[in-house]
Structures are given as C-alpha cells and as structure tokens.
C-alpha cells in the first residue's frame with residue numbers, strides 16, 4: 432500500500448492468475464488450461480523469417496491479416512471481427528463499450544461461478560453486477576437470465592471452471608429475453624465442444640462472441656483474443672481500443688496468429704487428441720470414485736469425494752503436479768485439472784493413486 436495510490440487502486444481486488452512455475456522448475460503444469468502441445472510447425476517458419484526492420488514500424492491497428500483468417504475460418508465478414516491482446520483484453524474493452532457504469536445503472540448479469548475476471552472488470556469500470564447462482568448441478572440457470580432483464584449479460588460457454596456447455600438453444604433464449612442489451616458469450620473453450628453461439632449471429636445484433644488462440648491454438652504466450660459480432664458492435668470495440676491503445680496486437684503476433692489460424696489440419700488434429708485424452712482421464716477418475724461432470728473443454732472439473740480436494744491439490748503440488756484449487760463456497764471440493772499430454776495425465780493418475788493409498 433502506498434499513500435500515492437488512488438481510491439480505485441486501494442480498493443480493487445485484482446484477478447489472481449494460476450501459479451507460474453519458476454524457469455527450470457520441473458513441474459507438470461495442469462493449472463491454467465494451456466494446451467500441452469507446441470503450436471503449428473508453421474509458427475516456427477514465421478518466427479524464423481521475422482523481418483526485424485519492419486519492427487521499427489507500428490503494426491497495422493486492426494490486425495487485418497488475423498481478422499481475414501478468422502473471418503474465413505468462421506464464415507463471417509472481416510468487418511465482424513475484432514482482435515486484441517488476449518481475450519482478457521477484448522473482454523475488458525467489451526465491458527467498457529457495452530455495459531453501463533455508475534450507481535444508477537442496471538446491473539450486468541453474470542453466473543455466480545464463472546470466469547473470475549468478470550467481477551474484476553465490473554469493479555474496475557464501476558459496472559453494477561448481479562450474480563445469478565448456478566443450479567445445483569452447476570449448469571447455468573437459463574430461466575433466471577431470462578426472467579429479469581437488466582443491463583446486459585456475460586457468461587462463459589462452455590463455462591469455467593465447471594467445464595459444462597449450455598446448448599445453443601438456451602443461449603438463444605437468453606438473447607431473446609435481453610433484446611436491449613449486449614449478451615456476451617465467452618467461448619474461450621468452444622473449440623473443445625461441439626457447438627458455438629456464432630450460428631446465432633445473423634439473427635441477433637446484440638450477440639457478442641469472444642474467442643482466443645490461447646487454448647485451441649497452443650498460443651497462450653502470444654496473447655491473441657478476438658470478438659465476432661455485428662459490425663456496429665465491432666465499431667464500438669474499436670472506439671474503446673482507440674481511446675486506450677491503438678496497437679494492441681504487435682507485428683509478430685499478427686503474423687503468427689494468421690498463420691496458425693490457417694493451419695486447419697493442425698487445429699483439428701490437436702483438438703481431437705486433447706478431447707480423446709480428456710475423455711479417457713475422465714473415465715479413469717470415475718473408476719476411482721471421483722465425481723467428474725462431462726467436460727466440453729480442455730479441462731476437467733473433478734471432485735475426489737473420499738479425500739478433501741484441498742488435500743489432493745496440496746499433495747499433487749508436493750509431487751510436482753500443479754492443478755487449480757478454488758477455496759470458494761460450493762466449489763471447494765473440486766479441482767480444475769487441465770488436460771496435458773497422455774504421459775502427463777498418466778503421471779497424475781499414478782500420483783492420485785498414491786495419494787489414495789496415503790502416500
């Protein structure tokens with residue numbers, strides 16, 4: 432605490448990112464939902480050809496080459512795509528662009544258990560928030576989002592940390608019930624599920640879908656997130672970007688991202704592999720008596736049942752395996768386990784067996 436901090440800095444409760452191992456530390460890292468495999472080999476070719484003199488110039492502001500590739504990939508127009516420095520940044524821009532701030536504003540509706548950056552941004556930008564409890568089975572309470580429309584809606588689908596996906600028909604119900612405000616669907620994990628709200632874009636001008644290359648394209652370190660929405664919403668995003676940082680995506684990131692997105696075969700094969708490992712590990716944990724909802728993401732939300740989740744987390748950590756534990760009501764008996772390579776997951780299962788035996 433410094434006496435020079437202003438009131439906001441004093442009072443804000445920042446987001447706490449998952450633990451990052453120190454360089455050189457031998458750790459199996461299953462705590463931040465990264466992809467365990469290296470990105471498309473074409474990324475290496477781009478990096479080998481980086482044009483250093485070009486770095487003397489500012490990058491193209493709108494990430495045109497990335498927007499064009501995303502537009503091709505998703506079958507939309509480039510004018511419907513916005514890129515930023517990770518989806519965390521595009522979420523921050525969206526909160527500023529579309530949700531009202533101030534004590535008299537109608538609250539933004541979010542699930543009580545979801546991506547923990549939403550309340551942080553709401554607090555940072557003075558957006559009143561109303562948290563809608565998840566149902567007993569951790570699914571999003573669609574009726575509650577429809578009954579009492581307020582100042583907009585934001586949720587992750589599939590949701591984190593629960594790993595559960597809501598059918599597109601339910602997303603549509605929420606859109607229909609909230610026609611006067613933006614409905615933000617955070618699809619950071621949609622590549623690992625079989626559906627996306629993007630199919631609703633032609634019908635709903637208030638739908639904003641965010642995505643990221645962090646999970647599906649093994650590029651968390653590159654920081655490339657995006658929005659797909661109606662052109663008028665994209666224009667709103669650009670107004671905020673150009674009032675904050677006109678060049679959010681650097682020259683190298685733009686080239687790498689465009690190249691990685693264009694390698695469809697790599698993405699398809701990588702996603703298939705992760706989903707296969709996920710389903711195998713889930714059935715292994717079920718065999719051991721754990722409660723593990725069916726995941727539509729690259730992680731499992733898993734409760735050990737017979738041993739407290741925090742104990743398993745601590746013991747795994749002691750064995751060099753990092754998973755995520757949230758000491759929060761309702762989810763404090765669960766671990767969020769990112770899907771690593773098959774070998775990493777086998778090591779984790781072995782460690783879990785040792786823990787069950789008291790070791």
Ligand SMILES: Cc1ncc(COP(=O)(O)O)c(C=O)c1O
Nearest residue numbers: 517518519546587619643645656
């Ligand atoms: C639901 C959700 N949205 C957004 C993000 C942020 O992703 P990015 O790396 O694109 O900032 C995450 C990261 O874990 C996430 O879980």
